[in-house]
Amino acid sequence: MAPITSRAFVLLFPCLWDFVLAVGMIKITSEPGQTVMLPCQDHSYAHVSAVEWSKTDLWPKWVVFYMDQHPGAENQHPLLKDRVELKDKKMNDGDASLILKNVVVNDTGTYECRVIQEGIVSLKRVSLDTEPISIVTLNVQPDPDSDRERLLLRIMLFIVVCCPYFISTLQLVSLCRKRNAGNSSVSVMTSSLDQHPESLNEQGDVITDSPTEHHPHDGV
Numbered sequence: 001m002a003p004i005t006s007r008a009f010v011l012l013f014p015c016l017w018d019f020v021l022a023v024g025m026i027k028i029t030s031e032p033g034q035t036v037m038l039p040c041q042d043h044s045y046a047h048v049s050a051v052e053w054s055k056t057d058l059w060p061k062w063v064v065f066y067m068d069q070h071p072g073a074e075n076q077h078p079l080l081k082d083r084v085e086l087k088d089k090k091m092n093d094g095d096a097s098l099i100l101k102n103v104v105v106n107d108t109g110t111y112e113c114r115v116i117q118e119g120i121v122s123l124k125r126v127s128l129d130t131e132p133i134s135i136v137t138l139n140v141q142p143d144p145d146s147d148r149e150r151l152l153l154r155i156m157l158f159i160v161v162c163c164p165y166f167i168s169t170l171q172l173v174s175l176c177r178k179r180n181a182g183n184s185s186v187s188v189m190t191s192s193l194d195q196h197p198e199s200l201n202e203q204g205d206v207i208t209d210s211p212t213e214h215h216p217h218d219g220v
Contacts, residue, residue, distance in 0.1 A: 026136045030103050031143050037087060038098040040113035040134035045094030050116040053084070053098050057109045064098065066091075079106070091115075096134075103140045111136045 030036045038053070054061040058077060064084045065075040076084060080100070087097040096115050100107065112132040 026134070027139070028136060029139045029141070032104055032140060034103055035099065035101045036103055036138065038100060038111050038113070038134075038136045038138070040096040040098065040115075040136075042094040042115070042133045045115060045117045048091040048094060048096055048115045048117060051086070051091065051096040052114045054112050054114070055109050056112065063111065066096075100138075103138070105140050105142075108138055108140045111138060 026039055028036055028038070040051070040053075050065070050067040052065045053063040055063050055077075058079070060077070062075075063077050063080055066086060076082070083101045085099050085101075087099055088095045094115070096113055098111075098113070113134040113136070114130045114132050116130065
């Protein structure tokens, strides 16, 4: 196969660019918990009979299937059930944009929008064979700044909750040590009194039981 020359690429590039513009490849970045809109609109479609949103990495691939403005519960993928709805349920002016609520990291991926303008479509969900009129790449990633803020908040909460208990524990340990020291002093004093029998007078002076000296009277 002959390589593509620069001239051929120049001639091919406008065609590729027109295809990209026609399909409507869009990139959207979001954070968990947010609500995003996946654009899908073709003004040339006066009336849309059915619209199918699919996700390339899902099986089955369909996300939601609307027909004549009435989505059935069975027509929503379990992973996105009750989190998707059309921006304009009447799909006026070919607007089949999809609103995705409370996005999560697992919602990251490529979404394709296919529509049918006219004709009868079975009430049961079918896979549309038409080319997508919109391809949206959704990237759901947590904000690093938000992660740091949450970490800081957790640290502050830990300090506020745990510090009082920590301080109370230190005070209790200090009090127990003081009591133990006081009990040791009393034990030492009691032991000393047992070894040296003494008594205290009313003024708290120590009275010892020393033998009384007797002096002989003069002239006896």
